[in-house]
Amino acid sequence: MTLDARDLTRGLSHLEKEQAPYAAARALTDTAWTAARGLGDHMKTVFDQPTAFTRNAFRAQGATKSKLEATVLPKDRQGGRHYLFAQEDGGPRPQTGIEKLLARNVAFEGVLQTVIPAQDARLTKAGNLSPGQLQQVLSGVGAQRDRTSNTTAASRRRRPSRDVFFVPRAGLAPGVFARSPSGRLKMILAFTDRVARYNPRLGFEDYVIEVMADEFPEAFAKWLDRAMRSRK
Numbered sequence: 061m062t063l064d065a066r067d068l069t070r071g072l073s074h075l076e077k078e079q080a081p082y083a084a085a086r087a088l089t090d091t092a093w094t095a096a097r098g099l100g101d102h103m104k105t106v107f108d109q110p111t112a113f114t115r116n117a118f119r120a121q122g123a124t125k126s127k128l129e130a131t132v133l134p135k136d137r138q139g140g141r142h143y144l145f146a147q148e149d150g151g152p153r154p155q156t157g158i159e160k161l162l163a164r165n166v167a168f169e170g171v172l173q174t175v176i177p178a179q180d181a182r183l184t185k186a187g188n189l190s191p192g193q194l195q196q197v198l199s200g201v202g203a204q205r206d207r208t209s210n211t212t213a214a215s216r217r218r219r220p221s222r223d224v225f226f227v228p229r230a231g232l233a234p235g236v237f238a239r240s241p242s243g244r245l246k247m248i249l250a251f252t253d254r255v256a257r258y259n260p261r262l263g264f265e266d267y268v269i270e271v272m273a274d275e276f277p278e279a280f281a282k283w284l285d286r287a288m289r290s291r292k
Contacts, residue, residue: 079287081125087279089122092130095271096120099132102267106147111186117144132268147262152255158194162236162251165203166227170234171253178235180246189249197236197248200225 100115107114116135123130134144155163155173163172177183182190189197197203200223202210216224223238225248234251 076284076288079284081128083280083283083287084128085123085125086283087276088128088130089120090279090283091272091275092120092122092132094275095268096132098271099264099267103262106262109186111184111188114144132264144262144264147258148264150257150259152257158198161198161203161205162201162249166201167229168227168234168251169229170251172234172251174252174254174256176250176252178247178250180238181248193248196223197225200238201227201236 096118099118103110103115103117118132119135121131121133156175159172159175162168162175166172177187177189182193184190195204195209199209199211204210211225216222221241223240223246225236225238227234227236232245233247235247236249236251238246238248240246
């Protein structure tokens with residue numbers, strides 16, 4: 061959100077022009093935060109049961125009198141392209157942290173690019189692998205960041221009633237399987253060498269532009285009025 065001060069001050073009195081940069085900076089900042097918070101509700105209309113992390117993924121960076129520009133941007137960026145930008149522009153999704161952990165640590169002869177929950181996975185309402193089962197999988201196949209959290213032969217002997225997680229070398233589909241104490245096999249995760257790709261769907265930029273058009277004029281008028289009153 062950027063403003064040209066010359067356009068902003070047309071038709072204003074001399075005193076109003078003096079206060080306009082302050083009022084505009086406050087109004088831009090308010091509008092940017094309105095857009096950032098509103099994106100949470102907007103994403104509920106775009107995605108099926110988005111997680112709280114996704115709903116609260118954006119923040120605002122405020123404007124100043126010397127720089128009439130406010131920005132709506134992601135809160136977290138752990139290197140590379142933010143995962144929501146793939147939903148905005150379409151195209152390839154970068155590997156998730158879990159996919160990177162598995163690709164680095166699992167003995168798998170193929171290319172492990174994307175991980176997909178399989179038919180026996182326990183899912184959250186948002187369609188992701190449940191946190192509890194995810195930790196079991198990472199520990200079971202030796203992919204935890206903290207090596208001491210990985211399952212060992214000794215820990216398996218101490219808990220014989222628990223499922224054993226493994227990545228088959230041959231004979232089964234690529235992925236993570238669980239073997240129950242009774243011998244039943246369950247497929248938890250599927251591996252694929254294909255890059256996950258998204259069609260454009262978020263509409264982030266269009267939403268922010270719409271909020272700017274709807275909210276800024278009233279916010280600017282409010283802050284300009286306050287600034288003028290403070291001079292009296």
